[in-house]
Amino acid sequence: MAIPRFAVLAHPVAHSLSPRIHASFGRQMSIALDYSAIDATAEEFGNALGAFAASGGVGANITLPHKQRAAAACDTLSERARRAGAANTLTRGATGWHGDNTDGVGLVRDLTGRHALDLRARRTLLIGAGGAARGVAPALLDAGIGDLFIVNRTPERADALADALEQPGRVHPRYLDDLKALGEFDLIVNATSAAREGAMPALPMSLAGARTAAVDLSYGEVAIPFLAWARAAGAHDAIDGLGMLVEQAAESFALWHGARPDTDPVFAELREHRAALVTAD
Structure with a gap:
């Protein structure tokens, strides 16, 4: 056989x-x-x-x-x-x-199981609007997060993902330039390949705080810039994508x-x- x-x-x-x-x-x-x-x-x-x-x-x-x-x-x-x-x-x-x-269920299993995070009602920032972001966004919403803000280098793609999720009162597309005014998030998910391309966007420290969980869907060297930013910003958790993988x-x-x-x-x-x-x- x-x-x-x-x-x-x-x-x-x-x-x-x-x-x-x-x-x-x-x-x-x-x-x-x-x-x-x-x-x-x-x-x-x-x-x-x-x-x-x-x-x-x-x-x-x-x-x-x-x-x-x-x-x-x-x-x-x-x-x-x-x-x-x-x-x-x-x-x-x-x-x-x-x-x-299986990306979304994989991420939620890792965060709620291995890392014991309660995702319910967490104000969430999703950075990126490509295939990786599209894979995890529905599962995060199903897991009970609060408002979901989506930012992307190409604003039209953030708008398109927000429209596809069909929850206008809960899902909010924004521009990268808006980040400084968005305040602190309980969960930040980096779903971009920007670090792989050497173009990680500058993120204001005001996005993270003492209870923030910062998650990069990548693992290894490409996750280092975002996780380093998260630790410098005082995030409670800095998690790479190995467990999700x-x-x-x-x-x-x-x-x-x-x-x-x-x-x-x-x-x-x-x-x-x-x-x-x-x-x-």
């Missing part, structure tokens, strides 16, 4: 921990799988996904910068992916790809294999691996 093929599609993809995570899940659950990484630019994405399917691929994780593109490539979408307008988990069926989005991967694994793995040992393994790399440097 052929071992089922899975992959993560991104650009760049060399840094991705997804192959390592899914290999760990497979060993834990005694499930044989082949999980690879495929580097595809925006122009190459459609052909790369088609070639993967033609080679026997049955499941794919999608990350930057392709999540909205992936949703458009699917024949069917889950309610989560439809609400987000973005897909990070694709499953191959008889009629084509089915898209889902593991939790959303576990949701994807469950969709594909019908069983959800234990995420704690895999998260601990990745933290130890990262600490060893820092020590080696």
Whole structure:
């Protein structure tokens, strides 16, 4: 019997921990799988996904910068992916790809479980309006946060995400220039790839306070600038996206294999691996 093929599609993809995570899940659950990484630019994405399917691929994780593109490539979408307008988990069926989005539930599981945060009624700032932001915004609203303010380098995209969320009295698009006047937030989520591109926007210290939880959806070096700002601004919590990555991967694994793995040992393994790399440097 052929071992089922899975992959993560991104650009760049060399840094991705997804192959390592899914290999760990497979060993834990005694499930044989082949999980690879495929580097595809925006122009190459459609052909790369088609070639993967033609080679026997049955499941794919999608990350930057392709999540909205992936949703458009699917024949069917889950309610989560439809609400987000973005897909990070694709499953191959008889009629084509089915898209889902596990980012939001992964983030909420990490924050409320691993970090024991109560998200209810938290005044929230979401920085970014691309595929990552679209993936987590609906789940944060469902988790009971208070007002959600969305800022983005391109104001039109913030407006579009706010419109898509369909909660005008609770969701407020703003401009980056408005940040100084917005006051303090209980939860700040950085969902941009700006640090990866060396263009992290300047954030006023007034956004964070003694009870603020600051969360970067990225992990590793690209999360450092935002988390450093959060600590300097006095935020109570500064959390990177490693836990979310593991939790959303576990949701994807469950969709594909019908069983959800234990995420704690895999998260601990990745933290130890990262600490060893820092020590080696």
